[in-house]
Amino acid sequence: MNSSAPVFAREPVTRERAVRAAMVLADAGGIESLSMRKLARELGVEAMSLYYHVKSKDDVLDGMVDGVFGEIPLPPLGTEWKSAMRDHSEAVRSVLTRHPWAIALVDTRTSPGAATLGHLDGVIAFLLQSGFSMSMAAHAMSLLDSYVHGFALQETSLPLSESGDISAATEDIMRQQHLMSEAFPHLAAMAEELVLKPGYAYGNEFGFGVGLILQGLETALADAEESARV
Amino acid sequence: MNSSAPVFAREPVTRERAVRAAMVLADAGGIESLSMRKLARELGVEAMSLYYHVKSKDDVLDGMVDGVFGEIPLPPLGTEWKSAMRDHSEAVRSVLTRHPWAIALVDTRTSPGAATLGHLDGVIAFLLQSGFSMSMAAHAMSLLDSYVHGFALQETSLPLSESGDISAATEDIMRQQHLMSEAFPHLAAMAEELVLKPGYAYGNEFGFGVGLILQGLETALADAEESARV
DNA sequence: CTTGACACCATACGGTGTAAGGTGATGTCA
DNA sequence: TGACATCACCTTACACCGTATGGTGTCAAG
Numbered sequence: 135m136n137s138s139a140p141v142f143a144r145e146p147v148t149r150e151r152a153v154r155a156a157m158v159l160a161d162a163g164g165i166e167s168l169s170m171r172k173l174a175r176e177l178g179v180e181a182m183s184l185y186y187h188v189k190s191k192d193d194v195l196d197g198m199v200d201g202v203f204g205e206i207p208l209p210p211l212g213t214e215w216k217s218a219m220r221d222h223s224e225a226v227r228s229v230l231t232r233h234p235w236a237i238a239l240v241d242t243r244t245s246p247g248a249a250t251l252g253h254l255d256g257v258i259a260f261l262l263q264s265g266f267s268m269s270m271a272a273h274a275m276s277l278l279d280s281y282v283h284g285f286a287l288q289e290t291s292l293p294l295s296e297s298g299d300i301s302a303a304t305e306d307i308m309r310q311q312h313l314m315s316e317a318f319p320h321l322a323a324m325a326e327e328l329v330l331k332p333g334y335a336y337g338n339e340f341g342f343g344v345g346l347i348l349q350g351l352e353t354a355l356a357d358a359e360e361s362a363r364v
Numbered sequence: 365m366n367s368s369a370p371v372f373a374r375e376p377v378t379r380e381r382a383v384r385a386a387m388v389l390a391d392a393g394g395i396e397s398l399s400m401r402k403l404a405r406e407l408g409v410e411a412m413s414l415y416y417h418v419k420s421k422d423d424v425l426d427g428m429v430d431g432v433f434g435e436i437p438l439p440p441l442g443t444e445w446k447s448a449m450r451d452h453s454e455a456v457r458s459v460l461t462r463h464p465w466a467i468a469l470v471d472t473r474t475s476p477g478a479a480t481l482g483h484l485d486g487v488i489a490f491l492l493q494s495g496f497s498m499s500m501a502a503h504a505m506s507l508l509d510s511y512v513h514g515f516a517l518q519e520t521s522l523p524l525s526e527s528g529d530i531s532a533a534t535e536d537i538m539r540q541q542h543l544m545s546e547a548f549p550h551l552a553a554m555a556e557e558l559v560l561k562p563g564y565a566y567g568n569e570f571g572f573g574v575g576l577i578l579q580g581l582e583t584a585l586a587d588a589e590e591s592a593r594v
Numbered sequence: 595c596t597t598g599a600c601a602c603c604a605t606a607c608g609g610t611g612t613a614a615g616g617t618g619a620t621g622t623c624a
Numbered sequence: 625t626g627a628c629a630t631c632a633c634c635t636t637a638c639a640c641c642g643t644a645t646g647g648t649g650t651c652a653a654g
Contacts, residue, residue, distance in 0.1 A: 285514070350579060421641095
């Protein structure tokens with residue numbers, strides 16, 4: 135019978151393949167549309183078969199988070215730290231907006247995977263090698279990570295068009311502009327004078343924030359060095 | 365019959381009451397344990413009765429987010445802006461850690477309520493009145509909000525004890541310390557030299573971050589004024 | 595006495611994660 | 625060769641979820 139030797143057999147499911155497929159599904163339809171049954175169908179398999187390779191759905195989610203961190207390149211050792219960290223921040227923001235579900239997941243997953251830990255390790259290594267003390271490195275990472283994640287969080291929850299400007303939302307806002315000016319005059323003024331101006335893109339705020347933080351870190355670093363020299 | 369005049373009748377359900385009860389449930393058991401059936405039971409009612417007062421579960425979630433923003437006091441007009449914004453940042457962080465589910469919700473809800481808009485309006489008003497230009501106010505709000513939300517996000521996803529130190533997680537970490545030192549030496553070093561030291565609390569990083577950002581904003585503000593004077 | 599709004603409820607449908615227990619193909623060893 | 629274990633997958637079932645549909649009793653106004 136032909137069932138004996140399926141030459142072009144379906145590739146066997148693995149944890150990796152399952153996680154990768156889950157990431158694709160979440161990218162396409164949002165994290166809330168990811169179910170074990172749909173994931174199984176995508177892999178050409180029944181739902182319960184996944185549990186042979188994966189402990190639970192949470193296990194899949196943990197894998198997805200780790201997959202996201204795995205996509206972020208580390209700042210290359212030996213380069214000037216300010217521009218390297220600027221590029222790195224941009225890289226993190228870019229993968230978080232490429233996988234908008236990731237930020238929500240980070241909130242609930244508390245068991246980091248190998249890629250996540252490796253990522254942390256790499257950034258610490260880079261900062262120490264750039265002359266940061268251990269506690270300044272911790273300051274810098276906490277500050278930058280918080281800002282970048284928070285920015286990505288805000289950015290994805292905005293009703294923006296893909297181009298990054300507010301054209302998609304403008305129409306709705308305009309329709310309510312009148313009501314808003316009465317109840318929230320300052321908010322309306324900001325919208326009118328700034329946000330609704332052609333060319334405004336919320337994403338531009340990111341550069342300002344990262345620049346300000348890096349500048350502040352440089353100052354703090356110099357202060358620490360000076361007080362150590364005395 | 366006694367059914368004709370229940371003098372101490374059950375208080376009727378309203379949207380407000382439902383939202384408030386939902387917040388209490390989410391505070392107690394996490395957002396993922398909040399279901400329409402449990403919420404109804406809490407209000408002494410059947411699940412479908414909620415839909416008379418509320419459009420959908422998403423509607424409840426929108427209300428919860430708005431309720432959180434309503435808990436945040438606005439910076440009082442007339443006070444010095446740096447200390448006012450420092451206090452305000454601490455206030456935001458405090459309500460976000462009091463309602464850990466809120467940060468995850470902000471990610472998915474894109475239709476802000478009245479309290480949310482009023483909050484934004486109040487902060488804009490405060491900054492303008494403190495001498496910020498419109499674009500500097502936007503910079504400041506984006507930067508501080510992103511940082512505060514991001515910090516709260518990281519803080520809640522950490523396996524911390526309530527006291528804010530790492531005692532609860534220490535044991536597990538210690539057990540894996542050996543493995544970690546081999547695979548992630550820098551991360552292990554940071555844990556050993558800094559995080560596991562008695563008295564360390566991740567929450568302390570918040571003050572450093574807010575201080576650095578406020579200092580940077582002050583500098584940017586002065587630069588803008590100077591270049592305007594020339 | 596009728597009418598209609600109000601606040602609530604019963605039932606049902608299609609979805610979810612996953613526990614429990616098969617089923618057949620494959621490889622190992624007596 | 626035959627027995628047996630392991631692997632990768634499947635079937636069935638359960639408790640739970642959000643909510644569409646269509647009630648049902650109370651009450652005040654006409």
